[in-house]
Amino acid sequence: MKKVLIIDDDAGIIDVITIILESDGYDVRSVDDDSKVFETIEEFEPDLILLDIWMPGMGGKEICKRIKNNDRYRNIKTIMVSASVDIEKVADDCGADGCLEKPFEMDGLLATVKGYIEETR
Amino acid sequence: MTKSLRSLYLTVINWINKVKFVISGERRNYVYSNIFPVLRNRRTDVFEQISAKVRDRGVIYAMGIGLVLLAFLAKIWLDPIFRQDETVFLLSFVAVVITSLSGGAKPGIFTTLLVAIGAIYMYFTTNTGKNFWEGAYLNQIRMFTFLFEGVFVSLLIGRLKESEERAVLKSKLLINSEKHLRNVLNSLYAFVGVMTINGILIECNNAMLDVAALDADDVLGKPLDKTYWWNFAPSSKKKLVKAIKKAALGNLVRYDAKMRIGKHKYIVVDLTIAPIRNDEGKIIYLIPSGVDVTQKMKVINDNKKLYSELDDEKRRLEHIVGNTPGVVWEVMGKPFRKNQELTYISDYIDIILGCKKEERINDKDFWLRIIHPEDRDRVIRESEIIYNSGEGGSSRYRWVTKKGKIIWVETRMVLIKDFRGTIVGTRGVTVDITDRISLEQRKDEFTSIASHELKTPLTTIKAFTQILEKKLEKTGDKELLGYIGKMNNYIGRLTKIIYDFLDFSKIQAGRLDLFREDCDMIDLTKEVVEDLQSTTETHKILLKADDTKAISFADRNRISQVLINLITNAIKYSPEADKIEVSARREGDEVIVWVKDYGVGIPKENQSKIFDRFYRVNQPKKIKIEGFGLGLYISWEIVQRHKGRIWFDSIEGEGSTFYFALPIKK
Structure with missing residues (x-):
């Protein structure tokens, strides 16, 4: 079972993404506090991370950079989730693998996650 | 005899x-x-x-x-x-x-x-x-x-x-x-006379008498300072007496003397008093002579006044320019080249940078040195582009003050041309826009926050609705599915409103960024028409498009947005019609796209306001109007930003055709 980690401070988003992904057979875990991010990654060892740009504290961009600069986590697919129009540029800047613009369709989310998970095989 | x-x-x-x-x-x-x-x-x-x-x-x-x-x-x-x-x-x-x-x-x-x-x-x-x-x-x-x-x-x-x-x-x-x-003496224009060494006038020429309409008897035999010409003010007399005494001692005396020539009428003469000696070298006469220099003095005084006024004006202008919150400058030659010469720079630069005039005056690299190192190459490049454009332009970059503070500046420049039209230099004004940049950044931030705050709950609602929809599809509860459908519809409208509002905020902040790429407008039109056809059952969207390509350098999403806007408007405003016509065709250097409906049309009196923000056509009651009325305003802005054109034809009661044209990439 592929593991997906959601890093977001919005409980609604966490809930909805969890429901959608779990219904499609993923092992989903979430974290809403930037201080617990790396602890959770270390413990859960996700295949893919859905990362909100607007995270309080160090913010999604910084978290992404740290993941990508860490040899152990570098291979985890990271997808930035944001309401910004220029999300593609932001994703590029911080070295993320992909992006997902809010508001997204259920099918869009599933297709995106599936696409990147398959790459990892 | x-x-x-x-x-x-x-x-x-x-x-x-x-x-x-x-x-x-x-x-x-x-x-x-x-x-x-x-x-x-x-x-x-x-x-x-x-x-x-x-x-x-x-x-x-x-x-x-x-x-x-x-x-x-x-x-x-x-x-x-x-x-x-x-x-x-x-x-x-x-x-x-x-x-x-x-x-x-x-x-x-x-x-x-x-x-x-x-x-x-x-x-x-x-x-x-x-x-x-x-x-x-x-x-x-x-x-x-x-x-x-x-x-x-x-x-x-x-x-x-x-x-x-x-x-x-x-x-x-x-x-x-x-x-x-x-x-000879009488034919002279100059005044000439003869005095004893005591200053008694014993002879004078006609010019001297005529200037004040005097007779010889009026003046001859009198001390010169007591004659009509000089007997009017103690100071003039005193000066003359002093001059006569000096001349009597053998000196040639010369000064500009005021001379009376009538009632309240005076002239200025360049007066010379020359001593005349006999064979033994003894001074026997004094020769007063003078030329009327009133006009000359007037011209000199006028000039003095003029120069002084000019000087005042220059100082005033310098003061104004120097205290204008912007650096006014002039540079001859190409910017940032060795032979360029900074011919003027207003003192405000010292206020902005916190430096002293003498620190910069002999520094040839000053102009470049103050630019933030990260911006230098770009500024040189942009300046060259502006110089070669033949039109002038503007550039934004950072300066570093003497204390190391970084400030944002905007330079607007025009080109100086000589009489042949050759560009010889640039002239411009550089203003501190640090506050503006910071405000813009805050505006950007606001737009991003608003985006995030509005879209995040929307995403949740939308996703939950879809989850519900999927579950209900499995159980087959048609009544509930009907409600979910309505919810989806309203979520769609809310999404559209939020997008319009965010776009509007960006336009207002001047931050509607375009991500332009080569895109075939005919393909794009086809795609949009196909997508929209799937969302409407009331209208058939008929597309007339060429098979050839029409490549524009455009933001695909934004142009799609314009086209979607025009087609959805056409559907909205023709509730009784069953078709919409769309065309995309290359015409000369442009690709022209139009959307035609057979709807209510736009009343003539409203046609001029159609692209204004918040404007909505006042329609018969049967048409329900949704949204802010920002769609056409945003479309207009997007097309303008692409250096394109947007316009329409409309007859009330018959329908409207909206056009937009974008330049074809050369």
Whole structure:
């Protein structure tokens, strides 16, 4: 079972993404506090991370950079989730693998996650 | 004879006048000069002089002969009463004296010889009957004595007369030269006069008198400072008196003096007082002379005033420019090249950068050094582009102040062209836009936050709705699915409103960014039409498109947004129609896309406002209008940003056609 980690401070988003992904057979875990991010990654060892740009504290961009600069986590697919129009540029800047613009369709989310998970095989 | 008498008279007059001269001394006499008319023609002068001379001589010799004859006749007449041989000599001697007095030595000697010959051959021979040489020895002595006396007296009188004539001639010449000098002086524009060393005016030319309409008698004989010209203000008088005293000591004095020429009328003269010395070097006269320099002074003063005003104006402008919150500058030559020359820079730069004028004045790299190192290459590149564009432009970058603070500046520049139209430099203004940049950043932040805050709950609602929809599809509860469908519809509308609102905020902040790429407008139109066709069941969207490509350098999403906006409007405003026509076609350098509906159309009076923000066409009640009325405003902005055009045709009750055109990539 592929593991997906959601890093977001919005409980609604966490809930909805969890429901959608779990219904499609993923092992989903979430974290809403930037201080617990790396602890959770270390413990859960996700295949893919859905990362909100607007995270309080160090913010999604910084978290992404740290993941990508860490040899152990570098291979985890990271997808930035944001309401910004220029999300593609932001994703590029911080070295993320992909992006997902809010508001997204259920099918869009599933297709995106599936696409990147398959790459990892 | 009259001539001789006149000559005698003049001689006497001449002497009298000479005495008068010595006594009265100083003033020349007009009347005296006028007795001798100035001979206008030199030839006439010479001829008359010669003929007068010949005439005078003839008369004198004739007079001599006549007098001798008279003397002899008188002797003959006196003989019977008073017989003395000496009588003839006495009478003849009178004749000799008169002749020589009238004609000089030669006629006197001539008369003497005449008397001697007459006495020898006529008197002594015929009257006594004895030969002169045989006669009384006494007579011979008398004869020789007479000859000696006659010649001597003639020579003496002649010499005296000669010197007298010379004096008269000299006097005539003097008078003539004085006359000429006076004419010359009177023809001068300058004022000239003669003063005693005490400053008493004894002579002045007509120009000096005429300027104040004065007569010679009004001023001559008065101290110059007490004359009408200067007797008006103590300061002028004092200055003049001082100048006269200085000149009397042998100095040439010169100054601009104020001179009265009428009631409340004054002129300024360039006054010179020159001392005149005699042969012994003693100062005998002072010559005041002056030229009216009022006009010149006026021009000088006017110029001074003008220059001072100009200077004030320059200072004022410099003050304004220097205190304008922006750096005004001018650079000749290409920007950031070695031969460029900074020809002007307003002092505000020192305020902005916190530096001192002298620190930058000799620093050739100053202009480049103050730019933030990260921006330098870009600024040089952009400046070159602007310089070569031939139009001018603007650039934003950072400056580093002396204290190391980073400030954002915006430079707007225009190009300086010479008379041939060649670009020779740039001129511009650089303003501190740090606050504006920070505000823009805050605006960007706001847009991002608003985006996030609005879209996040929307995403949750939308996703939950979809989850519900999926679950209900499995259970097959049609009633609930119907509600979910309505929810989806409203979520769609809410999404559209949020997107419009965010786009509007971006346009307002001037931050509607375009992500442009090459895109085929015909393909794009086809895609959009296909997508929208799937969302509407009421209208058939008919596409007329070329098979050829029409590539524009455009933001695919934004142009899709425009097209979606136009097509959804067309559907919305033609509720009773069943079709929409769309066309995409290349025409010349443009690709023109149009969307035609057969709906309500736009009333003429509203047509001019159609692209205004928040504008919505007032429609019959049966059409329900949704949204903010921002769609066309945003579309207009997007097309403008692509350097394209957007317009429409509409007839109320028949429908509308909206067009937009984008330039084809060359």
